[in-house]
Amino acid sequence: MTLKLTRRFICQLFVRRFASNDSSITPIDPNKDLTIKKPSEISTKKRAFTLINPQTVHQIKRIDDVPIQNEMDFIRHRLTEKRVKNIPIETDILIIGGAIKGSAIAFFLKQRAPDLKVTILERDWNYTTSSTVLSAGGLRQQFALEENIQMSIYGAEFLKHIRDHLSILDNDPVPVSFHHNGYLLCGSEKSVKLFEENYQTQTSLGAKLKLLTPNMLKKQFPWLNTDGIEIGCFGVQNEGWLDPWALLTAFRQKALSLGVLYLNAELVGFDKVKRVWADGTIENQMDKALILSAEDNRIYPMDATFVINAAGPWAGEVAKMAGIGVSDQYPVALPVEPR
Numbered sequence: 029m030t031l032k033l034t035r036r037f038i039c040q041l042f043v044r045r046f047a048s049n050d051s052s053i054t055p056i057d058p059n060k061d062l063t064i065k066k067p068s069e070i071s072t073k074k075r076a077f078t079l080i081n082p083q084t085v086h087q088i089k090r091i092d093d094v095p096i097q098n099e100m101d102f103i104r105h106r107l108t109e110k111r112v113k114n115i116p117i118e119t120d121i122l123i124i125g126g127a128i129k130g131s132a133i134a135f136f137l138k139q140r141a142p143d144l145k146v147t148i149l150e151r152d153w154n155y156t157t158s159s160t161v162l163s164a165g166g167l168r169q170q171f172a173l174e175e176n177i178q179m180s181i182y183g184a185e186f187l188k189h190i191r192d193h194l195s196i197l198d199n200d201p202v203p204v205s206f207h208h209n210g211y212l213l214c215g216s217e218k219s220v221k222l223f224e225e226n227y228q229t230q231t232s233l234g235a236k237l238k239l240l241t242p243n244m245l246k247k248q249f250p251w252l253n254t255d256g257i258e259i260g261c262f263g264v265q266n267e268g269w270l271d272p273w274a275l276l277t278a279f280r281q282k283a284l285s286l287g288v289l290y291l292n293a294e295l296v297g298f299d300k301v302k303r304v305w306a307d308g309t310i311e312n313q314m315d316k317a318l319i320l321s322a323e324d325n326r327i328y329p330m331d332a333t334f335v336i337n338a339a340g341p342w343a344g345e346v347a348k349m350a351g352i353g354v355s356d357q358y359p360v361a362l363p364v365e366p367r
């Protein structure tokens with residue numbers, strides 16, 4: 029059955045539905061219109077995107093010293109139809125990025141639909157550069173945007189019941205060491221109105237906070253220099269910090285126990301097909317995800333019904349691979365870049 033392409037954006041995530049005539053792997057013609065720019069276009073100024081992380085190409089070149097000039101060569105050289113044991117031909121959900129968001133998404137999906145085939149690609153098994161492990165692990169309710177406040181309140185509730193959510197059989201999850209110390213935000217005279225407005229929004233949604241005058245601040249925090257401070261807001265419940273590595277491990281272990289497949293692999297592009305509909309309209313559709321396995325450095329095509337972009341700071345790059353922000357069909361880019 030041919031599925032028409034749909035798309036939904038959820039914060040940094042995009043979910044993409046693939047078009048596919050059947051689930052079997054068909055040989056990929058390296059000359060057909062891949063999403064990879066053709067060599068002639070690569071050096072021109074019009075080159076709008078890099079589908080393969082240049083770092084990856086560089087590393088591979090070093091490994092086997094093949095004459096790889098550009099992304100196209102790289103794909104041709106590496107593409108294989110032969111399967112290694114652990115890489116499936118197809119999956120229902122393909123998640124790019126296996127850190128906190130990818131792992132949490134996989135967990136929630138498997139909880140609601142246990143039969144769903146969920147595959148995660150994570151190129152860095154040690155998570156050395158993922159924001160998750162670099163993060164301070166702070167949780168606060170003090171935001172202006174309702175969605176952020178609601179997410180924080182939900183997160184605090186989740187952590188309170190983490191055993192119910194992330195235990196595996198009778199084993200408690202890895203302790204995430206949540207410290208219930210509130211955040212204290214302070215403001216000058218010109219911020220008083222904003223603090224009061226935010227406080228109304230936050231508490232109306234269930235946030236547990238206390239507004240403090242300078243005198244109250246001095247009493248509660250005697251070490252604080254309150255010169256120039258006119259207002260403070262302190263989180264009395266549901267705020268603090270935790271160990272992000274431990275939380276990632278807990279989510280990952282739980283997701284694994286529910287049958288999620290983690291692959292040490294990198295999404296390097298998409299195989300693209302042009303479809304001509306009965307009314308003559310031409311649509312570029314994603315056919316297969318191209319996956320570079322860290323096990324053997326080969327690229328495997330994979331069919332997926334949905335692709336979820338949980339690549340953190342690299343989400344913009346992954347979106348470009350899918351044509352987002354670089355094609356007439358989807359001209360608006362995902363404004364996320366690693367710094």
Ligand SMILES: Cc1cc2nc3c(=O)[nH]c(=O)nc-3n(C[C@H](O)[C@H](O)[C@H](O)COP(=O)(O)OP(=O)(O)OC[C@H]3O[C@@H](n4cnc5c(N)ncnc54)[C@H](O)[C@@H]3O)c2cc1C
Pocket residue numbers: 124125126127128129130149150151152155157158159160161162163164165166167293294295296338339340341342346
């Ligand atoms: C210094 C710092 C402090 C922070 N402090 C806080 C805080 O106190 N509180 C808070 O709530 N948030 C904080 N954050 C933000 C928070 O860490 C991030 O929002 C969150 O960790 C993002 O998780 P993620 O899974 O989306 O991204 P990441 O953790 O960055 O994971 C993305 C993963 O995708 C993988 N990946 C990328 N591209 C590909 C590809 N093509 N193929 C396969 N895998 C790929 C990467 O290897 C990476 O592991 C902080 C962030 C930083 C950097």
